[in-house]
Amino acid sequence: MVEKMWVLILLSILLLHGDETSASDPDPIQDFCIPNPKFGAIKTAHLTILPCKNSSEASTDDFVFLGLKASGNFTETGLATIPVNPTIFPGINTLGMSFVRADLKAGGINPPHFHPRATEIAYVVQGSVYSGFVDSNNRVFSRVIEQGEVMVFPKGLLHFQMNVGEKPVTIFACLNSQNPGLQKIPSAIFGSGINEELLEKAFGLSHKQIGTMRRRFDPKTVT
Numbered sequence: 001m002v003e004k005m006w007v008l009i010l011l012s013i014l015l016l017h018g019d020e021t022s023a024s025d026p027d028p029i030q031d032f033c034i035p036n037p038k039f040g041a042i043k044t045a046h047l048t049i050l051p052c053k054n055s056s057e058a059s060t061d062d063f064v065f066l067g068l069k070a071s072g073n074f075t076e077t078g079l080a081t082i083p084v085n086p087t088i089f090p091g092i093n094t095l096g097m098s099f100v101r102a103d104l105k106a107g108g109i110n111p112p113h114f115h116p117r118a119t120e121i122a123y124v125v126q127g128s129v130y131s132g133f134v135d136s137n138n139r140v141f142s143r144v145i146e147q148g149e150v151m152v153f154p155k156g157l158l159h160f161q162m163n164v165g166e167k168p169v170t171i172f173a174c175l176n177s178q179n180p181g182l183q184k185i186p187s188a189i190f191g192s193g194i195n196e197e198l199l200e201k202a203f204g205l206s207h208k209q210i211g212t213m214r215r216r217f218d219p220k221t222v223t
Contacts, residue, residue: 078108
């Protein structure tokens with residue numbers, strides 16, 4: 001009986017370790033892998049695998065991206081982002097990375113969010129931004145960072161940014177996964193369809209207040 005218990009424990013450890021391994025980007029087995037548009041993508045739980053074309057068919061243009069010269073479209077929070085992954089920039093396929101340009105209008109915010117599969121490092125190109133993250137003990141690490149300064153957001157931890165200057169902010173951020181994932185806290189809570197009674201009890205809000213939040217973060221919801 002004791003031997004069977006140890007076997008079950010060992011199997012559980014191996015399965016948990018296997019889950020951690022499959023959740024990270026695999027190491028490349030060649031110099032680079034430019035996706036071949038002739039073949040469809042293979043999707044797994046955490047990764048979209050894009051078959052490579054012959055390396056002799058690769059060109060310099062595959063490794064140059066020109067799409068970050070201007071900001072993207074701004075949201076109502078004053079944030080504009082241009083996320084870059086292998087789908088639009090073939091040269092970074094299988095390199096275990098992605099990046100994003102983020103712009104914030106004066107007073108604009110990047111609401112609390114996290115990336116479940118990547119650490120992020122953010123470089124301030126211009127402006128002043130209140131930036132920070134919260135660790136698993138609910139300790140906040142935050143400060144205003146200026147042009148030329150960098151802050152890192154550890155993998156899976158909630159982080160945020162707010163333009164505290166009078167001029168626009170531009171940030172360039174890099175993540176160590178080509179599929180980092182993005183979970184926006186307000187949308188995840190009020191826009192995902194979580195049971196309303198649970199939300200009322202968790203946040204001490206009324207039925208009417210929950211309805212207001214749901215309409216804001218999930219316009220399809222009618223209450």
